[in-house]
């Protein structure tokens with residue numbers, strides 16, 4: 001018995017020694033070629049936890065033997081070339097908020113931390129903003145707002161704008177302006193060959209089509225340029241937060257369904273369900289955002305106010321403050337944390353079927369009551385206005401599923417490792433229930449679990465075109481660790 005333990009330990013030792021050697025070798029090779037301001041870290045280095053971007057969600061994450069922080073574009077080109085030539089896996093990291101389980105296929109690779117690419121420049125005269133490849137929404141909201149402009153940002157300000165854009169990017173201004181990727185004007189991107197090119201409607205147009213929605217498959221982005229807009233009401237936005245007991249879910253689903261086919265482009269609706277340990281039942285947090293005059297916003301939510309919600313908080317804020325204030329600021333507080341484990345199960349819904357949502361709420365409520373392992377989890381239902389998404393045709397980019405009515409997301413927080421199987425089983429059943437009702441298995445690529453497959457992430461029509469593009473730009477599959485086509 002003792003011997004077996006010894007053997008096992010020796011094996012672990014050998015494996016980690018081999019990894020260390022591999023990491024040290026890569027570090028040595030790269031150090032001799034990269035510019036002097038670039039940095040290379042081994043996992044044992046003191047700087048690793050603070051100077052290298054850590055992941056928000058550690059569920060099924062990638063593993064690294066070395067991290068490289070390039071200083072200039074040429075460094076990025078050299079790292080990509082080196083990795084491709086030596087068959088070493090690598091992943092570009094921007095905000096560190098990606099969480100698809102497909103990332104776990106990256107084992108013992110290079111973390112290509114884009115943290116030095118953080119410039120932001122807004123040009124109000126030309127209605128453009130350019131950002132470096134690691135800029136987060138939080139870094140570009142203030143300069144954009146201060147210039148009197150707006151752009152669709154995500155609900156969490158700590159998400160990387162490049163990462164988000166490469167899969168779409170959705171938030172409260174999407175009802176007006178579409179996905180973040182719809183506003184993309186051009187991208188500077190390092191291809192698998194190490195070549196740095198520009199993609200836009202006029203240059204490398206097919207690649208430009210592909211990176212707007214399936215971009216993680218094609219290269220490392222050093223910078224992006226977007227359109228910005230003159231927002232209504234000078235960028236002032238109503239944020240209304242309120243809470244309801246789950247018993248009122250029927251009235252909330254009626255409110256949600258009352259907007260289908262006529263949701264004002266300024267209106268975003270989000271219901272989050274979580275377990276309240278005090279009342280021992282599900283609690284529903286409603287977050288209503290209206291990007292127009294306050295009086296209009298208040299009138300629109302009157303049916304909800306008539307239900308006498310508790311903890312009502314209606315504010316009128318500059319749009320730059322919305323992500324950090326919405327939902328009582330809870331998402332913003334957790335946003336900057338790293339290393340939590342959360343299992344995602346998500347479905348796109350294309351209609352609001354009252355009976356199905358009542359049944360889904362009952363299933364949630366019953367499951368939370370009988371299964372304590374679920375009680376750290378949250379289920380979010382988000383309903384943006386279709387207007388912004390419909391401004392662009394299905395053919396305009398690889399961002400698919402423009403007809404989504406409701407994004408349903410389970411964030412299955414694993415507070416205790418032994419809870420994972422219960423969360424997985426619940427998540428799969430919940431997802432099945434909703435998929436059966438809709439007859440479609442599509443999912444927004446950035447909310448995906450990773451087990452759904454390319455057709456669900458990108459649509460059948462796009463997958464064919466994306467694979468042809470992949471054969472042109474990344475035949476060897478160097479960029480294949482995040483929802484690969």
Ligand SMILES: Cc1cc2nc3c(=O)[nH]c(=O)nc-3n(C[C@H](O)[C@H](O)[C@H](O)COP(=O)(O)OP(=O)(O)OC[C@H]3O[C@@H](n4cnc5c(N)ncnc54)[C@H](O)[C@@H]3O)c2cc1C
Pocket residue numbers: 056057091092093094095096097098099114133134153154155156158159160161162163164166167168169170171215216219220221222335446447481482
């Ligand atoms: C708490 C939370 C809230 C979220 N809210 C929203 C939301 O409201 N709306 C929304 O649309 N999405 C949202 N997301 C999803 C988010 O858009 C995606 O997870 C996105 O991939 C995160 O990008 P990142 O740069 O932060 O992550 P990373 O993990 O750094 O990157 C994710 C993927 O993008 C690639 N990538 C990042 N930077 C580059 C680059 N410079 N060049 C090439 N590839 C790059 C990575 O290689 C990886 O494949 C949320 C995620 C979390 C965790």
Ligand SMILES: *[C@@H]1O[C@H](CO)[C@@H](O)[C@H](O)[C@H]1NC(C)=O
Pocket residue numbers: 087089
């Ligand atoms: C590249 O590495 C992978 C494992 O990381 C291995 O499966 C594959 O055979 C390697 N290819 C070559 C050409 O060495």
Ligand SMILES: *[C@@H]1O[C@H](CO)[C@@H](O)[C@H](O)[C@H]1NC(C)=O
Pocket residue numbers: 246247248249250251358361362365
């Ligand atoms: C949800 O609402 C319906 C109808 O209004 C109600 O019958 C049901 O009990 C509610 N569900 C829960 C879990 O309270």
Ligand SMILES: *[C@@H]1O[C@H](CO)[C@@H](O)[C@H](O)[C@H]1NC(C)=O
Pocket residue numbers: 313314315324325326329
């Ligand atoms: C209401 O929301 C605003 C904006 O986020 C916040 O500053 C304020 O503290 C909130 N008020 C209450 C009572 O929670």
